[in-house]
Amino acid sequence: MTRIIDLRVKEKIYKSKKTRLSILNDFSLQVAAGEKIAIVGESGAGKSSLLNIIGLIDRNYHGEYALLGSLTNDLHASKLAQWRNQKIGFVLQESALINSLTIEDNIKLPFLYAEKKTFQPEDFESVISAIGLKPILKKKPLECSGGEKARAVFARGIIMKPQIILADEPTASLDMENRERIVSLLFKMNKEFNTTVITVTHDLEIANRHDRVIQLERSK
């Protein structure tokens, strides 16, 4: 299988005036295309930091990161932004919506940054129908339930048909029914489009449904 992620982190340091915290020491991760990986671990172990690195948000670490066969360390910031737009989809908690925009505009937000005119109304329609968001498209996030918002965040994460989905606690504040719905949608994307899925979760039941579970431990 094609290796899609090849990450080798020597360390990631967080500094404040009085403290210096080193995480992800000598951490390496290789992920094949279409793989489903769960990352678990206690708070402060570096789960979100790892997603920040994989998602090309954080470049301030010691190590090397090859994504889709290209070394990302030397890439220009605008190129990384372009990759975040086209190749990576972020599925986040239900609060990750811009409250001043409608659900429709939130979902269409990635199109704003797409280089070419990638917006195809029929693609948008099919995603919205599949996720069941049609009735709430014109609503603002504050008028929606937690489950509706979570699905909207999910729709935004997959609207550009990314090769990798990074899910950061996507079900954290959802009830059982909505939680199941989001996980099913994630796995459906993985199955239908061979999308790589990396999920950070505290929920071991969900973690165990992935191909691999990576346990991160807090630095001593």
Add this chain to the structure above:
Amino acid sequence: MKIFKFFVTQIFLRKAILGIGMILLLCMANYITFTAARSILSTFQGYQETNYINQEGVYIANLDPDSPMDMGFISESGTQAVYDYLNSNFDYAFYTDGFIVSIPNPDGMEISLGYMNEGYYNLKQFELSQGTDLDFNYQFDREIPVLIGKGLSKTYPVGSTIKMEESVLGRPITLKVQGVLKQNAYRSNYYALNSKTYYNFSILVPVNEEFLNHAAIDLTLNGLMDVAILGTTKEETADLGKVINDNLGLEFNFLSQQDNYDYFKEYYLHALKMICIITFVLLIVITCLSIWNAFVSVRSMLKDFTINLLVGLSDSKLKQIFYGYFGILSFLNLTAVFIITAFNRYGCWLRKDATFATYGLFGLIGMDWLAFLLVAASDILMGVIVVESMLWKIKKIPISLGVLQ
């Protein structure tokens, strides 16, 4: 552009209070800078312009503030005696203005008459846009050659005549336009250098001895108040002061323009320095408040910025958006200051205030534009400080998935 439009309409304007806060702070900064800059520029212009009188041996008459003023004691014969003494013993530069007459003109302005003798004319070196220099040896009872301001030049071109009833001679006179002064020609006050009189709607009448001999006392007395004695000494002016005192009962001081500058330095320059210091301090305070306002904005919009960064916004684009937004706020404020200034200038036209009416794009003159340039420069500096502070703050937080949890 669509990304910038999106940020302005969907993100920045949604936190209107922060935008309004920044606009108000910028407006204060711009207005303070503009006012201070224009005062300084106007003073500098005054220094440059009055240099014509700042010469060795030139002393300017000035009524002592403590002088008694008994109008009953002042007579035409007394004034004439002073002028006889002046004519016999000195060369002098005579100038007085503010004599209002009504003559037809398209702007309906009340026209200000200024009177000057050859001594003043030679010192001041008026710049003309049309016509030729004045001739002071004219026939008193025929046409009197005059210079006019630009505002009258279309109605009264060079060579045309103006007939009017004139109060100084108390009879109808005919003026012949000899030349047109350059647009926005002005005269600065010898003592308050940032105070000016513009000549756009003035007529400058040359006066000679014969004219003065026939003139009413209000011209001759007023003329004495600012008369400049040329090529003389302090001692000689003291004798003149005695003559004035004996004939008119007035105490006069005779000061060189350097003395006037010193007076200005003592009383006005200090105020000008204070304006500069206060402006500088206020600008620092306003910049600090703007940075604080920007930090609050970053805090309140951090989630929105993060979501946009996750879906494809780059740091460099975000920087451009911030600079663009600050540029728009700055432009709006500059426009506001511009409108206020243009309205003030235009107000002189509306009030038919001939001595302050100026020509220029929207009535604005050189020093206004220069002051605008300084305001724009201070806005750029402030913009760089505020935007870079915002970017520093965003990097310090920093943007990450953690922000959204």
